[in-house]
Amino acid sequence: MTNAAPSGAWPVPLDPADAPVPRYGEASLADLMPTLAAGLGVPDLAATLPLEPVDRACVFLIDGLGWEQLREHPDEAPFLNAHAAAGSPGPLTAGFPSTTATSLASVGTGLPPGAHGLPGYAVRNPATGALMNQLRWQPHTDPHLWQPHPTVFRLAAAAGVHTCQVSAPDFAHTPLTKIALSGGTFHGRLSGEDRMDLAARQLGAADRALVYTYYSEVDGKGHRFGVDSDAWRGQLMYADRLAQRLAEQLPPRSALYVTADHGMTDIPFTPEARFDFDEDWELSAGVALLGGEGRARHVYAVPGAASDVLAVWRDVLGEQAWVASRDEAIDLGWFGPVEQRVYERLGDVIVAAADDIAIVATRTEPKESMLAGMHGTLTPREQLVPLIEVRS
Missing domain, CATH: 3.30.1360.180 (Gyrase A; domain 2)
Known part of the structure; x- marks a missing residue:
């Protein structure tokens, strides 16, 4: 993007009113879980995305996989790109800021950042005047005072939906998990393959199920080496195979939704x-x-x-x-x-x-x-x- 002024004119600053605004309440990450849960019969949640209800829903979140980066790499991600081209719902907006702690809180609570209260990587705690890192949760503060809203997973479990999260074991008891991704049962698995296999089994464990699973290393390699590095492309290939592995094990009357928390730009x-x-x-x-x-x-x-x-x-x-x-x-x-x-x-x-x-x-x-x-x-x-x- 450029903001070149006419020759001889003073440079014109960008107008904040011209910035693209996340599509909260219409097509944002915060709308995904409420839509799926409403389709499963969970009360008091609105289905704002145009998704047909399903008896068993699984969300696979690939950290750092932006829509534009995915579509630019059809050879590395043939499975995901084939389904993207075949009429899948299309991209959502992450929300602002487009960062992991903020986005995961939006996914889990079904709320935009201004409501769930994790509006960035590190923000000031008004009670102490100090910065609080909301990804690492440092310095520690009471998670449920910081984010008091119930997660969609908790609401679904209370409504009798079989609900679980399948992720890395280290995430089982983190404050971010407690306030964003808790409800039902947490299952820790180290390998991506084990997560996909267990997510599929959990999806078929009940007539109504809501399952969440996660993979982080696309983001990790992008941060360290840059998007489109060999390391990043290798992780994209692996994530594509994980998505296909999970899709091939879906039980009847199920849907898999592959999404992400943000894209990435090389600086x-x-x-x-x-x-x-x-x-x-x-x-x-x-x-x-x-x-x-x-x-x-x-x-x-x-x-x-x-x-x-x-x-x-x-x-x-x-x-x-x-x-x-x-x-x-x-x-x-x-x-x-x-x-x-x-x-x-x-x-x-x-x-x-x-x-x-x-x-x-x-x-x-x-x-x-x-x-x-x-x-x-x-x-x-x-x-x-x-x-x-x-x-x-």
Whole structure:
């Protein structure tokens, strides 16, 4: 994306009102589980996606597999691409920010980020004034105070639907699992093949079933080596085989839905593409805390400095990112409806990269700053995720 001004004219900053807004309530990740559960007869949930009800539904979430990256690699993912081309529902929007903790909470609760309250990789805890990493859950806070809404899995289990999650054993007792992906029974399995086989068996264990399973390494290799690296393509090939393995074991009256939590963009290792907050006196002036991640930042100003920080960040980044105040981002619908308890978790300034840039922090975030592939913003490459349906 470019924002070139006419010759001789001043550069024109991007208007936050022009940023693509996630399709909450219409075609977002938050709409998937409520639609499936409503089709299974779970009360008080709305079926907002155009999916035919099914007796047994399985969601396979492949971390980091964006819609555009999938469609660009038909040879590496022949099974998924064949079903995508054959009339599957098509892409959903992840939600903002398009990042794992936020998206998994939307999947599990059926709520947009402004309601479930995990609006980014790291956000300020208003009770302590410190940043809280919502993926690692550090520093620890009570998960159920932080996210009090019941998961769709819990509602389904209470309605008599056989419900379970099949994932890595390490995730069994994490706070993120408790508040986003709990309800029914958790089954830990190390290998992808074991997860697919167990998910299929669990799907056939009852007349009505809702099963969730997960694979992470497409995202892992994308972060480390970049999208379209040999390592990333190898993981895409493996994930495609896992999806086919699960689909071939579907019991009768079942549907498999393959989706993801976000896409990914490779960021060049150049000063022009990586703005270093820790070394940039303009960006750091008046800032008390830098939250979020490279492609989607929550900027928390010192008291009284919010308007000045907004003006400076727009001046520095406004041609390459959508830079909005907290209230502007809320009014534009970036987070969906925002509950009062979530309001102060959001930055005074919200920054969503439009070009292939990142705001890194090489001293305070050394590992994150060295990632090759990143995600989090509102661009289609990071927002659009697959929704691929396979029915038995």
